[in-house]
Amino acid sequence: xxTETESKLPGFTNQSEEELGGRWGMxxxxxxxxxxQACVAACSMENNVPIVGEDDAGYGRGMHWIRIERLWESMExxxxxxxxxxxxxxxxxxxxxxxxxxxxxxxxxxxSEDLNLQVxxxxxxxxxxxxxxPYQVRAFNWFDYNDERVYPELTTLHNQMNPxxxxxxxxxxxxxxxxxxxxxxxxxxxxxEGREIEDGEFTTACAQACPATAITFGxxxxxxxxxxxxxxxxxxxxxxxxxxxxxxxxITYLAGGV
Amino acid sequence: MAExxxxxxxxxxxxxTTHAIEKLHELGVPDHDINVISGVPIPGRVxxxxxxLTNVSRIAMVGAVLGMFFGIFLIxxxxxxxxxxxxxxxxxxxxxxxxxxxxxxxxGLMGFAFIGLFVDSGFPAYTPMEYRPEISDGKIAVLFSxxxxxxxxxxxxxxxxxxxxxxxxxxxxx
Amino acid sequence: MTTVAQPLAQPHGEEHEDPREQLMFxxxxxxxMNRLAMESMYATSWKFWLVTGILVIVIxxxxxxxxxxxxMEGQGMAGVTRPDYWGVFLVNTVFWIGxxxxxxxxxxxxxxxKVESRRPFTRAAELMTTFGLIQAGFSIFMHLGRVWLIxxxxxxxxxxxxxxxxxxxxxxxxxxxxxxxxxSTMYLFLPLIPDLAMARDRTEGGWRKIxxxxxxxxxRGTEGEWKNLTTAMNIFAFAIIPVMFxxxxxxxxxxxxxxxxxxxxxxxGPYFVIGALHSGxxxxxxxxxxxxxxxxxxxxxxxxxxxxxxxMLMWIVSMAWAYFYFNDYLAPWYGGDKWDKLFQEYQExxxxxxxxxxxxxxxxxxxxxxxxxxxxxxxxxxxxxxGILINVGMYLERYIIIPVGVTINRMPFxxxxxxxxxxxxxxxxxxxxxxxxxxxxxxxxxxxPVWEVQxxxxxxxxxxxxxxxxxxxxxxx
Numbered sequence: 030x031x032t033e034t035e036s037k038l039p040g041f042t043n044q045s046e047e048e049l050g051g052r053w054g055m056x057x058x059x060x061x062x063x064x065x066q067a068c069v070a071a072c073s074m075e076n077n078v079p080i081v082g083e084d085d086a087g088y089g090r091g092m093h094w095i096r097i098e099r100l101w102e103s104m105e106x107x108x109x110x111x112x113x114x115x116x117x118x119x120x121x122x123x124x125x126x127x128x129x130x131x132x133x134x135x136x137x138x139x140x141s142e143d144l145n146l147q148v149x150x151x152x153x154x155x156x157x158x159x160x161x162x163p164y165q166v167r168a169f170n171w172f173d174y175n176d177e178r179v180y181p182e183l184t185t186l187h188n189q190m191n192p193x194x195x196x197x198x199x200x201x202x203x204x205x206x207x208x209x210x211x212x213x214x215x216x217x218x219x220x221x222e223g224r225e226i227e228d229g230e231f232t233t234a235c236a237q238a239c240p241a242t243a244i245t246f247g248x249x250x251x252x253x254x255x256x257x258x259x260x261x262x263x264x265x266x267x268x269x270x271x272x273x274x275x276x277x278x279x280i281t282y283l284a285g286g287v
Numbered sequence: 288m289a290e291x292x293x294x295x296x297x298x299x300x301x302x303x304t305t306h307a308i309e310k311l312h313e314l315g316v317p318d319h320d321i322n323v324i325s326g327v328p329i330p331g332r333v334x335x336x337x338x339x340l341t342n343v344s345r346i347a348m349v350g351a352v353l354g355m356f357f358g359i360f361l362i363x364x365x366x367x368x369x370x371x372x373x374x375x376x377x378x379x380x381x382x383x384x385x386x387x388x389x390x391x392x393x394x395g396l397m398g399f400a401f402i403g404l405f406v407d408s409g410f411p412a413y414t415p416m417e418y419r420p421e422i423s424d425g426k427i428a429v430l431f432s433x434x435x436x437x438x439x440x441x442x443x444x445x446x447x448x449x450x451x452x453x454x455x456x457x458x459x460x461x
Numbered sequence: 462m463t464t465v466a467q468p469l470a471q472p473h474g475e476e477h478e479d480p481r482e483q484l485m486f487x488x489x490x491x492x493x494m495n496r497l498a499m500e501s502m503y504a505t506s507w508k509f510w511l512v513t514g515i516l517v518i519v520i521x522x523x524x525x526x527x528x529x530x531x532x533m534e535g536q537g538m539a540g541v542t543r544p545d546y547w548g549v550f551l552v553n554t555v556f557w558i559g560x561x562x563x564x565x566x567x568x569x570x571x572x573x574x575k576v577e578s579r580r581p582f583t584r585a586a587e588l589m590t591t592f593g594l595i596q597a598g599f600s601i602f603m604h605l606g607r608v609w610l611i612x613x614x615x616x617x618x619x620x621x622x623x624x625x626x627x628x629x630x631x632x633x634x635x636x637x638x639x640x641x642x643x644x645s646t647m648y649l650f651l652p653l654i655p656d657l658a659m660a661r662d663r664t665e666g667g668w669r670k671i672x673x674x675x676x677x678x679x680x681r682g683t684e685g686e687w688k689n690l691t692t693a694m695n696i697f698a699f700a701i702i703p704v705m706f707x708x709x710x711x712x713x714x715x716x717x718x719x720x721x722x723x724x725x726x727x728x729x730g731p732y733f734v735i736g737a738l739h740s741g742x743x744x745x746x747x748x749x750x751x752x753x754x755x756x757x758x759x760x761x762x763x764x765x766x767x768x769x770x771x772x773m774l775m776w777i778v779s780m781a782w783a784y785f786y787f788n789d790y791l792a793p794w795y796g797g798d799k800w801d802k803l804f805q806e807y808q809e810x811x812x813x814x815x816x817x818x819x820x821x822x823x824x825x826x827x828x829x830x831x832x833x834x835x836x837x838x839x840x841x842x843x844x845x846x847x848g849i850l851i852n853v854g855m856y857l858e859r860y861i862i863i864p865v866g867v868t869i870n871r872m873p874f875x876x877x878x879x880x881x882x883x884x885x886x887x888x889x890x891x892x893x894x895x896x897x898x899x900x901x902x903x904x905x906x907x908x909x910p911v912w913e914v915q916x917x918x919x920x921x922x923x924x925x926x927x928x929x930x931x932x933x934x935x936x937x938x
Contacts, residue, residue, distance in 0.1 A: 090543065125373075130719070133623075138373060151623075153605055153607045153608075153611060154536065154606015155605060159544075160547055163720050165870055169536070199535035199606065199607075202606075274720060323684050326659070328916065329687075336684065340685075341685070344692055368624065369622055371626070387627055394644065397701065398647070401647045401697075410679060418681045423658055
């Protein structure tokens with residue numbers, strides 16, 4: 030099912046064509062998003078994202094894999110106009126700028142799932158990938174936040190950690206993986222039952238937790254999937270973030286207020 | 288076969304050295320039996336000597352070619368051994384090829400020039416050798432071999448053109 | 462009405478000094494010059510030991526101890542955060558690589574262009590290259606999250622069959638800087654061999670004799686040895702120039718390959734190379750001033766004309782730097798990408814705008830307002846002050862590109878200012894280590910390549926043309 034978009038012949042420029050192929054993607058409806066941050070909490074709990082403490086969070090070192098961006102259009106009080114809430118997570122770009130700059134191949138592209146993979150145990154912490162991400166969605170482990178010997182006051186929720194997900198140490202970059210542990214579990218189950226994965230059989234933690242069903246996760250190469258249907262039903266609202274950078278992200282945003 | 292002695296004549300300036308080498312040629316000493324040791328490089332044509340030969344440039348060229356192949360291996364061989372897709376870029380990228388190959392070629396060129404110096408000059412050489420410490424203080428020494436029975440003739444000839452001393456040389460620890 | 466031609470300009474001052482004041486026309490016997498160089502190496506006063514002691518203490522605390530904390534605790538001890546993932550450690554890396562380019566410029570480019578006044582200070586400049594690259598290497602290690610795994614960047618066959626990613630500018634950096642540091646060190650060593658032989662001949666015994674005898678490799682000065690040595694030196698001189706250009710270009714590509722606004726500029730390659738020469742030349746002026754005034758007998762070797770040469774190079778490079786900076790400035794100013802323009806405005810009127818103005822004053826105004834005057838160019842202490850100011854300006858230039866540059870990106874929700882934390886003592890320690898290495902080297906090896914000075918003095922004669930003595934340089938190579 031994986032579309033062969035890359036040629037292995039030597040070339041001068043980027044070789045992947047502009048197409049919406051690939052497997053996993055998302056659509057986020059900004060009109061429905063209320064900014065409640067349930068997705069942030071669910072993602073952190075699902076993926077063992079550490080709590081960094083008050084000081085470091087104040088300095089911007091919060092490690093949330095998804096964040097809700099609140100922006101204002103005008104600053105003249107009381108004429109302050111808010112924009113839509115913008116849930117921002119790793120866009121799983123097809124032409125990810127974070128991938129070619131890693132010197133040790135810790136950030137590579139998965140051809141079969143068309144996801145951007147972060148290999149924790151290969152990362153040596155140069156942080157070039159985070160610099161190069163135009164969406165700034167990558168988080169770095171500045172300290173051993175998840176180590177209860179170092180930070181006992183931060184690791185209060187150890188017992189609820191997800192055994193399917195690695196606990197990262199200091200010096201390693203991390204980011205949203207589209208809950209790849211859930212993807213692999215569903216793929217394994219479907220394979221053992223000799224069938225393809227059905228749409229809606231599983232979903233990511235953020236999509237599962239959203240009370241407004243603003244986030245929909247599914248397959249992009251199946252025209253019957255919910256993601257494709259929602260985008261097709263709202264053609265005027267659909268768009269990608271930072272489209273001009275040609276990163277070809279897998280997440281489509283439906284603009285609100287239309 | 289007549290016995291040959293090695294004599295070492297010490298001079299203060301380039302001019303008397305040149306005259307001395309002329310004298311040696313007149314007395315029948317072939318060029319390959321003469322060696323000039325000095326504290327600064329003196330070009331052969333100044334002294335009337337054939338230009339010295341060196342293999343350093345050839346060794347350096349070999350190094351450059353080896354470096355180039357190593358660079359090509361790095362940029363095209365390693366992705367062949369373990370291809371990984373990154374960022375939509377081709378597996379065998381061309382612009383990076385130039386960069387990596389250039390750097391490795393230059394490293395090979397200079398590294399082998401350095402090694403070539405060691406190999407061609409026989410460095411490091413810690414055995415006793417014919418030398419005078421005054422040479423690094425600016426004196427010029429002419430080392431040559433002559434038949435033993437004519438030793439006095441040579442000594443007089445060179446002293447007459449201004450040698451400070453002409454003595455049988457012996458290898459000593461530097 | 463007069464028909465006598467009037468001179469257009471009044472002759473002013475004595476422009477043409479007596480050439481016999483220059484080093485090349487003031488020869489001493491080689492033995493005498495050797496003695497000066499050796500005595501300069503041996504003469505060590507209590508002031509030397511005091512400074513060395515202070516530097517060792519600074520290095521032990523600021524480098525060893527602070528780096529230990531940094532590795533054990535994590536990169537959070539530094540001031541880096543989202544979006545300021547790169548901070549002062551990268552600034553230091555670029556700065557020290559920039560300083561190191563001066564050595565190659567002087568010993569390679571000036572040698573190839575046969576600028577004779579470079580002869581006494583090529584080794585002093587080459588030492589700056591090697592020691593500067595050591596600081597750059599330390600700085601890049603300091604910024605890694607898991608520095609103990611840095612060997613994964615080397616293409617060594619391993620059981621996982623993994624190779625490093627040569628798509629990454631950091632890998633090009635590794636190759637380029639490795640090439641540069643190895644070749645610079647070899648190029649430092651080559652002209653040093655005859656001087657080590659001289660030191661070996663002038664030392665009676667003890668550890669110094671063993672040291673010089675080992676490193677001199679048994680060099681005597683035979684014709685074959687000189688031919689091999691000069692051939693190797695020529696190959697190095699020609700080959701290390703493109704390597705020098707490529708190294709800082711590749712360092713600039715760490716930034717130019719990124720999609721960040723303000724970084725993705727195509728002019729970064731030559732801009733960084735000229736920036737490196739700018740700070741490097743200034744550093745050479747500082748080093749020459751320190752050498753001349755703290756080491757014995759150096760007034761014979763390092764004279765006003767050498768400061769004049771360095772100062773003219775500093776002036777020309779500052780003009781080239783201004784040209785490249787203006788190129789980099791004009792395109793975003795003119796319009797186009799809104800984020801590039803936003804970054805530019807942030808530089809000019811943002812909270813760190815004082816850095817930007819200081820940079821422009823130090824890099825452009827200071828050299829342009831002072832180095833035109835030939836008398837000022839030949840004043841060593843003034844040149845050292847100008848050198849310090851230029852280096853401050855160039856440090857700020859890298860500071861503006863990296864930590865101030867990463868503040869602005871396309872996601873305004875993430876914008877945050879960077880404050881250096883543990884980077885401050887660790888930066889100070891790199892300067893201290895550079896100085897310490899230099900001071901140790903000045904005790905171990907003669908800083909002046911005496912054989913090259915003698916070679917130059919033999920090349921130079923004064924020819925009598927009419928009533929004047931005109932310098933004439935013969936090419937004996």
